[in-house]
Amino acid sequence: MKKLTIALAVLMSLNGSSFAAIDWESKGMQMVGEIVANPSAFFYDFQQDLEGTTPLPPGKTFSVQTGLFPTLLPMSYLNLSGKYRLHGEGRLAPGVPQLDLIGGYCDMYAARLVARNSDSIDSAKLNGYYLGAILSSSVSPKIRTFWGYKRSVLGAKFEFTPGNELDLLGTKVGNVDTGFKDDFLMAGIETPKGINKFWSMQLNYGVRTQTFSTKLSWYGPHFELGLNIYPEGVLVFHPVWNFHVLF
Amino acid sequence: MKKTILALAMMSAANSYAAVAEDSKIFTPYFDMTLMEAAYLPSKGNIFSGGNINTQVGLLSKITKKDSLFGLYSFNYNGPAFQPQDTKQFTDRDMSHGFNFEYRRSLGEKFRVRPGVSFVTNYARSGANEAWQNGLYNMNSKGGQLAADYSFDFERNGFLTATYIMRKVEFPNYTDLLREFKNADNTAETSGGLQDQLLTQFSLRPNWNGFFAGYTYTQQVYKNQMVVDAHSGVYGNTKQKDKTTTIDGGFRQRLWIFELSPMLSYSAHRSNQNFLRYKSALGGDITRMTEGSNDITMVPKNYDYNEASLIVPVDLNVTGKWAIGGALNVTRRVYTDRGARDVDNNYTLSKQKNLMSTLTGSIRKRMNDVATVRLFYSIVVASSNNKFEKYMPSNYTGNSVGVAYQLSY
Numbered sequence: 001m002k003k004l005t006i007a008l009a010v011l012m013s014l015n016g017s018s019f020a021a022i023d024w025e026s027k028g029m030q031m032v033g034e035i036v037a038n039p040s041a042f043f044y045d046f047q048q049d050l051e052g053t054t055p056l057p058p059g060k061t062f063s064v065q066t067g068l069f070p071t072l073l074p075m076s077y078l079n080l081s082g083k084y085r086l087h088g089e090g091r092l093a094p095g096v097p098q099l100d101l102i103g104g105y106c107d108m109y110a111a112r113l114v115a116r117n118s119d120s121i122d123s124a125k126l127n128g129y130y131l132g133a134i135l136s137s138s139v140s141p142k143i144r145t146f147w148g149y150k151r152s153v154l155g156a157k158f159e160f161t162p163g164n165e166l167d168l169l170g171t172k173v174g175n176v177d178t179g180f181k182d183d184f185l186m187a188g189i190e191t192p193k194g195i196n197k198f199w200s201m202q203l204n205y206g207v208r209t210q211t212f213s214t215k216l217s218w219y220g221p222h223f224e225l226g227l228n229i230y231p232e233g234v235l236v237f238h239p240v241w242n243f244h245v246l247f
Numbered sequence: 248m249k250k251t252i253l254a255l256a257m258m259s260a261a262n263s264y265a266a267v268a269e270d271s272k273i274f275t276p277y278f279d280m281t282l283m284e285a286a287y288l289p290s291k292g293n294i295f296s297g298g299n300i301n302t303q304v305g306l307l308s309k310i311t312k313k314d315s316l317f318g319l320y321s322f323n324y325n326g327p328a329f330q331p332q333d334t335k336q337f338t339d340r341d342m343s344h345g346f347n348f349e350y351r352r353s354l355g356e357k358f359r360v361r362p363g364v365s366f367v368t369n370y371a372r373s374g375a376n377e378a379w380q381n382g383l384y385n386m387n388s389k390g391g392q393l394a395a396d397y398s399f400d401f402e403r404n405g406f407l408t409a410t411y412i413m414r415k416v417e418f419p420n421y422t423d424l425l426r427e428f429k430n431a432d433n434t435a436e437t438s439g440g441l442q443d444q445l446l447t448q449f450s451l452r453p454n455w456n457g458f459f460a461g462y463t464y465t466q467q468v469y470k471n472q473m474v475v476d477a478h479s480g481v482y483g484n485t486k487q488k489d490k491t492t493t494i495d496g497g498f499r500q501r502l503w504i505f506e507l508s509p510m511l512s513y514s515a516h517r518s519n520q521n522f523l524r525y526k527s528a529l530g531g532d533i534t535r536m537t538e539g540s541n542d543i544t545m546v547p548k549n550y551d552y553n554e555a556s557l558i559v560p561v562d563l564n565v566t567g568k569w570a571i572g573g574a575l576n577v578t579r580r581v582y583t584d585r586g587a588r589d590v591d592n593n594y595t596l597s598k599q600k601n602l603m604s605t606l607t608g609s610i611r612k613r614m615n616d617v618a619t620v621r622l623f624y625s626i627v628v629a630s631s632n633n634k635f636e637k638y639m640p641s642n643y644t645g646n647s648v649g650v651a652y653q654l655s656y
Contacts, residue, residue, distance in 0.1 A: 022294045026293060027293060027294060037376060139276050187302065189654050191617060201652060203280065210342065210379040212300070229282065229284055231284070231297070231324060231326045232326070236284060
């Protein structure tokens with residue numbers, strides 16, 4: 001298998017050499033342009049990285065979670081999330097799915113730091129929250145499907161000091177109060193990868209703005225490794241590392 | 248766009264078999280999610296990324312021994328990618344939501360009928376900077392189907408399916424910009440609704456022991472779009488009507504450590520629409536394409552083509568977990584009347600021919616009973632005798648490398 005991987009890599013690099021070099025500068029300019037055009041959408045993707053949108057493992061009642069990468073580091077999102085199981089699968093009556101409540105809060109520390117050290121920005125806040133619920137139901141001993149809803153809100157507020165207002169085509173803008181919010185529907189499937197270890201794949205779809213993402217997650221008793229994909233985002237792949245404690 | 252509609256209609260027909268397996272359970276869920284993300288490096292233009300997401304969620308409810316209900320929701324997203332010539336731009340992306348509801352009634356041991364309804368909303372946009380709701384080619388479709396299955400060999404899963412589909416297809420945002428420009432006072436009535444159509448499709452598909460074949464006939468009758476008269480060059484009184492006939496065949500077999508699933512299809516697309524090409528609006532008289540290219544050239548039957556495609560995916564199961572895969576995908580389209588154009592946008596006497604070949608190498612890992620992951624590398628070679636490539640590339644090569652996940656239950 002290793003030989004094959006090497007052969008494939010060599011083939012790719014040989015083939016690549018016959019093509020025009022990648023213009024990273026223009027690609028970078030394009031990405032910066034996309035961020036400037038809709039900065040809230042760019043930061044919103046990071047908020048989704050820290051959101052805990054998988055159901056609690058069977059037998060667990062609640063959990064506490066914090067996003068480590070790319071949220072706390074390098075984006076400086078101070079964040080805390082929680083899940084609480086209202087009832088377990090089949091507890092109320094046979095076949096009734098497990099119901100979890102989910103929620104969390106995040107605040108970008110770097111935004112406050114920028115305001116503190118800048119003469120032109122009076123105050124800057126970038127914070128958000130999410131609330132929702134997840135239903136999960138086993139369809140076989142090794143497979144659980146889950147369905148959920150979450151309301152996810154990101155607020156971004158910047159105030160400029162007098163005399164340093166933003167000049168937009170001759171108009172002075174004293175403060176910018178923007179953000180991003182949407183109601184998401186979630187659908188996913190989970191399968192065990194070992195004792196107390198799971199793998200899941202899910203789709204999140206925002207019904208108001210047609211924002212969507214897919215999350216691939218590997219999680220155990222303490223950590224969650226994820227690969228979040230935002231096909232229409234500036235950074236398509238977000239490798240994710242979250243820490244959680246389950247009770 | 249026509250291809251998208253056809254694909255959507257065919258997808259809904261194909262979905263009908265998706266959860267055929269019925270057991271003694273009252274509720275049988277169906278879940279299939281495929282996720283692909285890749286980087287594309289074309290010989291013309293810069294690197295870009297794109298992906299596909301295909302999610303199907305269904306539930307089969309068995310009401311009685313003979314009656315059941317099947318509901319299916321499909322989410323499809325097709326991001327930027329290399330495209331066959333004359334279809335889409337590399338940067339185009341579309342997203343659709345489809346709802347299918349089907350009632351299944353068994354008639355004796357061998358027969359089953361499946362009437363159903365379908366609702367699809369499709370969003371299309373040419374870049375991430377557009378809003379999904381404003382896409383020029385956004386589409387809504389609704390309609391019904393009647394399908395019948397006849398089982399002739401229970402041991403080897405032999406059955407024959409006949410399906411009739413009818414869809415009312417609307418493009419709420421579509422407008423003819425040239426007409427709006429020329430006739431600014433009267434836009435909504437003459438320029439809107441030109442893509443609206445009634446689509447009907449009949450298909451017959453036999454399956455036996457992993458072998459399958461199909462005959463599909465599709466007719467698209469446009470509600471408002473008139474045909475450009477081949478002699479005068481102005482819109483006449485005849486409405487546009489397109490017909491597509493497709494035959495296909497293939498098999499899915501396991502031979503020792505090989506998994507093979509080749510498929511061959513041939514389709515003939517015919518439209519009564521003609522095309523008046525303006526190379527320059529200042530040109531004089533209209534000439535027919537066969538008389539030589541001019542500033543204003545009439546191309547009768549511009550949209551008629553025959554297309555053959557061959558797909559040969561092979562997976563070699565090295566171990567129970569790992570497989571090495573290869574796939575060849577060749578699509579050849581020959582226009583029956585449309586001439587190829589030279590670099591200066593002049594028609595030549597030879598008919599336009601497009602060829603697109605994709606060769607893929609991959610490594611597949613089976614993560615467990617329901618999930619697989621595949622790393623792949625593809626090389627695409629697109630060639631055409633159409634050399635006018637100011638708006639759409641016809642001749643290019645491209646590399647892509649990506650990862651695909653599939654979870655199916």
